[in-house]
Amino acid sequence: xxxxxxxxxxxxxxxxxxxxxxxTEVSDRWYLLHEGRRTDPAELxxxxxxxxxxxxxxxxxQLLVGWYRGAAAGSAGVRLLTSTTAELTRVFVYxxxxxxxxxxxxxxxxxxxxxxxGAEELILDTRSDLVEARALYARLGYAETxxxxxxxxxxxxxxxxxxx
Numbered sequence: 001x002x003x004x005x006x007x008x009x010x011x012x013x014x015x016x017x018x019x020x021x022x023x024t025e026v027s028d029r030w031y032l033l034h035e036g037r038r039t040d041p042a043e044l045x046x047x048x049x050x051x052x053x054x055x056x057x058x059x060x061x062q063l064l065v066g067w068y069r070g071a072a073a074g075s076a077g078v079r080l081l082t083s084t085t086a087e088l089t090r091v092f093v094y095x096x097x098x099x100x101x102x103x104x105x106x107x108x109x110x111x112x113x114x115x116x117x118g119a120e121e122l123i124l125d126t127r128s129d130l131v132e133a134r135a136l137y138a139r140l141g142y143a144e145t146x147x148x149x150x151x152x153x154x155x156x157x158x159x160x161x162x163x164x
Contacts, residue, residue, distance in 0.1 A: 008065040008075070010053035012024050015063055015080070015149070016074040022092035023048055026130070030153065033129050055079040062113040066093065066102045073097040074081040076106035078114040086119035091133065103136055115162045122162060125154035 008015050027047070035104040056063040061079035065072050074093035078086045088110055093102045114122050124142070126133045132157055138144070142158035149157075 002069050002100065003073075003105050004067045004086045004107050005064050005105055006067065007113075008063050009062075010056045010063045010077075014065055014072045015053060015075070016063065018072060019051075019053060020048055021094060022075070022090060023051075024134055025092075029129055030127070036062065041151060049088060053077065056090070060117070062110075062117065063090070066105060066106045068097045068100065068102060074102045078111040078117065078119070079116050080114075080119060081123070083118055084120040084121050086114035086117060088114070088122050088124040091124075091136075098132075098134075104140060107136065107140055111160070111162055120162055121159055123148055123157065123159045125149060125151055125157045127153050128155045 018136060024039065024044060027044060031037050031039050055061050056077040056079055061077065063075060063077045063159035066076075068074075074097065075090050076088065077090040078088055080081060080086050088107065091103065091110075093106070098143045111122060124137065125148070126137070134143050140160070142160045145159045147154065147157050148159075
């Protein structure tokens with residue numbers, strides 16, 4: 001198999017590079033769609049600095065990195081919201097490795113990590129323009145639900161019961 005999924009420290013250089021790529025892509029997509037421009041570099045730096053990913057550290061969370069042929073190629077994180085509910089976040093795969101099965105492997109590994117943390121269900125939110133993400137979650141058995149948060153960019157909410 002070309003993919004290996006492994007836990008990663010939220011504050012590692014690998015995690016930082018993946019977070020920067022993820023945030024740049026989703027932010028640019030939003031601004032291009034809504035304002036016809038890319039993300040302001042100063043805003044990008046503020047947002048990256050403000051969201052360290054510390055919530056993805058054990059004992060209440062886990063960051064996973066997907067390695068494709070030995071190179072970091074994607075990530076997924078989970079964090080406990082309650083003793084039985086975890087949130088799936090930061091699901092991302094570099095463009096050059098998309099279509100090679102990594103996103104599904106990362107989400108499944110995140111489900112296992114959430115279950116190991118004690119979660120019985122996994123929830124997430126995403127945006128309308130992230131059609132690839134919405135298709136992935138539906139394909140992996142996530143049901144679209146009503147809102148479970150009021151996040152500024154949350155437009156679609158999903159939930160999946162985890163089985164042990």
